[in-house]
Amino acid sequence: MATLKLQQVVKRFDATTTLHGIDLEVQDGEFVVFVGPSGCGKSTLLRVIAGLEPATSGQVLISGQDVTDRSAAERGCAMVFQSYALYPHMSVYDNMAFGLINSGVKKAEVQSKVGEAARMLRLEELLQRKPTQLSGGQRQRVAIGRAIVRDPKLFLFDEPLSNLDAELRISMRAEIRDLHTRLGTTMIYVTHDQVEAMTMADKIVVLRAGKVEQIGAPLDLYNRPANSFVAGFIGSPRMNFLPVTALDATLIQRLQLPAAAHTIGIRPEHVTPDAAGAIALQITQIERMGGSSLIRGKIGHHQESNFEFVVNGQTDLQERSSVLLDFPKAQLHCFGADGARIELDVQRHAA
Template identity: 60%
Template structure:
């Protein structure tokens, strides 16, 4: 296990800066997930930690030691790629042992590490097979096993599940989580899928345009987002944002309702953020927002309703059970004021006190 610190990390390609001074402290044994939209810099940041990408300025520290000028092979890290990167002509066993053979490790120790990793990842019955004879999930386990046998200080995962189908992704998330609990190593995991981030991470680093937007435990980011971007990115379905004006402790929505906001500080144009499951369906009456239903997803145990308010603001409701609504129907919507968020229209920052 090892601590990992990023100190004012910057990356430029010529005059174009892509990573803008990121500071991050990842404690030993943590499972940290870098999440953000495509092009936000998360994979570039991971490759800089790994030593596969030069650092323009700042420092990467592993166990307190600056490793900027230490080669990737000597940093004590192991990386699992999206593409698996297995040798197709080698057996599973040969793939697992190849890296250890290259550094001259004794044969007996290689055998012990390979067999231990194979048992841990349930690959022991596939050791003589070639990668082409394995399923996607099995190939991914071989790629993870190749990292495990190195006994690294830190595991780095670069979108390792993006090539798998939905059902297999869920299963592999569980397997990687189990691996982390068994080994206790520090792990950094890159994904664009916020569901993966929420279900796997001890802490999440949300990135946008090469900047760190927020860092902390998943539920802290969900319950107390620092800004509109984090609020909209973390959580599924996406948070609803309703424009309005904040005055005298209330948000006067453009859609025609006033919501208590005495827990916030600010004034002027704002966006009120409310999650889909914090909206209730009621009669169309004074005080309720009016939503015209555009579509509904009936999933048996839950219903998602998509529509628009009177000012054309799109809105999503999530209700338990089976809610009978029709396209074009108008329904009343009440907001649970105790769980709303408020963001500055100008800066996007949270106005929570």
């Protein structure tokens, strides 16, 4: 197991800077997820940690040792890629054993390590098959097994579930999280899917345009996002945003919004229909999922974006009708003109 520390890590490709002075500390045994939109630098950052890309400046320390100038092979990291990167002509066993054999590990030890990993990943019956004879989930488990047998200091996952269908992604999320519990090894996981980040991470690092927007536990980011970008990225369905100018004076007074307030945010799960509500929604679409309903519509003159709320169970509301909405001040988020969070004078409770 290992700790990781990044100090002012910068990465440039010619004249383009993709990482802008990243600072990060990962504790021994933590499961840390890098999340952000495409092009935010999360995979580049992972490759810098792995030694597959050199940092332009800054330091990478693993277990207190400066590895900034060391090769990937010297860092003690094992990486699992989105593409699996399995040798198609080799069996499952040979794919998992290949790195060990090349490193000169004795045959008996190779068999022991591959056998142990195969049992852990439920691959024992598949060891003589070729990758083309496996499902996507099985191939991904082989790729993970190939990493496990190396006993790495750090496990690095680069969007490993992106090629899987939705149902398989859910089961593989649980398997990877369970694997982390059993191994206790430090893991860093890259994804663009904030649901994966919320359900898997001990700590989330939200990136945008090569900069860290916020670092924290999943519920910390959900309950107290540092800015409107994090607020809109973390949570599904995404947070609703309304400019203060779209609110009537009575509502502004009731909410006691500070003078610097530019935008308010409220999560769909915190909005409730209320006959005495202060906001009128013109319903444009209802997604009826049985156990819950997602209602989407427009509010007043604020027609440029959808406003959504969730109803537990089924609803009698209909499309092209209107409904009055209310929400508790304790669940309201407030942001300034620069997008930064403004604290409201309320007692906020975890959702």
